[in-house]
Amino acid sequence: MSFNPAAPTLQDTWDWRAAANFIGGGTGTGLLMVTLVAGLLGAPVFMPTLAGLVFVALGLSMVWLEIGRPLRALHVFFNPYTSWMTREAIVAMPLMLCGALALWFQWIGLVVLLAVLAAVFLFCQGRILHASRGIPVWRTPRIVPLILTTGLTEGAAFFLVLMPLLSTEAVAAAGRTVLVLLLALSVMRFGAWKSYRAGLEGDAPLAALQVLRDADGIVALLGGVAPAILAATALAFTGYAIPLGVAAGALAGFGGWYMKAIIITRASYNQGFAIDHSAARGGGKPGPGTKPGW
Numbered sequence: 001m002s003f004n005p006a007a008p009t010l011q012d013t014w015d016w017r018a019a020a021n022f023i024g025g026g027t028g029t030g031l032l033m034v035t036l037v038a039g040l041l042g043a044p045v046f047m048p049t050l051a052g053l054v055f056v057a058l059g060l061s062m063v064w065l066e067i068g069r070p071l072r073a074l075h076v077f078f079n080p081y082t083s084w085m086t087r088e089a090i091v092a093m094p095l096m097l098c099g100a101l102a103l104w105f106q107w108i109g110l111v112v113l114l115a116v117l118a119a120v121f122l123f124c125q126g127r128i129l130h131a132s133r134g135i136p137v138w139r140t141p142r143i144v145p146l147i148l149t150t151g152l153t154e155g156a157a158f159f160l161v162l163m164p165l166l167s168t169e170a171v172a173a174a175g176r177t178v179l180v181l182l183l184a185l186s187v188m189r190f191g192a193w194k195s196y197r198a199g200l201e202g203d204a205p206l207a208a209l210q211v212l213r214d215a216d217g218i219v220a221l222l223g224g225v226a227p228a229i230l231a232a233t234a235l236a237f238t239g240y241a242i243p244l245g246v247a248a249g250a251l252a253g254f255g256g257w258y259m260k261a262i263i264i265t266r267a268s269y270n271q272g273f274a275i276d277h278s279a280a281r282g283g284g285k286p287g288p289g290t291k292p293g294w
Contacts, residue, residue: 008272024059029118030155038174160249190224223255
């Protein structure tokens with residue numbers, strides 16, 4: 001196949017480090033929100049809160065590593081009126097502070113505030129991608145519900161992964177509820193993924209659509225079907241709830257991470273160039289336009 005300079009090309013500005021930011025931020029904020037639900041049911045909140053904050057911090061650190069001159073990271077705070085990335089960075093500060101206070105005092109009111117800040121942070125992540133107008137697989141409005149449902153699913157998933165490290169009282173109090181959450185969220189994310197892909201048909205470069213098509217089996221199976229089946233089985237056979245819950249959580253978490261990595265690093269083709277019509281020759285009429293790669 002000959003090279004066409006007008007055809008869409010894969011962006012290389014955001015690499016695995018950018019994907020890691022969305023992975024860490026989504027998983028961490030989702031875990032903080034699920035921790036609130038579990039905490040209201042009597043589960044201890046210290047370990048899952050700490051894990052959620054670590055995920056968010058690791059994700060933000062990936063952005064810092066991605067910048068060629070790290071001190072330029074301060075520039076992210078300069079555009080709060082126009083940039084969702086700026087808003088994400090601003091929300092991160094009270095989120096981490098509130099998280100530290102919640103760890104110290106372990107007061108449920110701080111956990112509630114932390115969950116609210118986590119929800120705002122996760123929403124900002126979805127809007128960051130939606131605001132990237134030059135990348136068709138990012139700019140679709142369906143990316144926002146996909147990022148939101150994925151973050152919540154990852155949060156429920158990793159809470160279940162942590163369950164063996166918590167007390168037996170926590171398992172009894174919150175385990176069943178989080179399993180129900182994971183089951184429901186896995187189905188919702190599966191639907192959001194299918195809706196996202198359907199919305200891109202005819203509205204994204206062929207190369208990007210092929211990447212998403214190739215990833216569909218893994219995302220659908222590991223991110224939706226398998227976790228839902230395992231969670232339902234755990235609810236039916238309570239004697240095996242912990243190992244089945246851990247397996248369901250691990251698969252759901254990996255499925256979400258894989259999906260984000262694909263969308264951000266492999267399906268992120270720019271829109272290329274289009275010509276409305278070709279030039280007329282002599283006294284003839286203009287010819288048809290072209291949109292290479294679509």
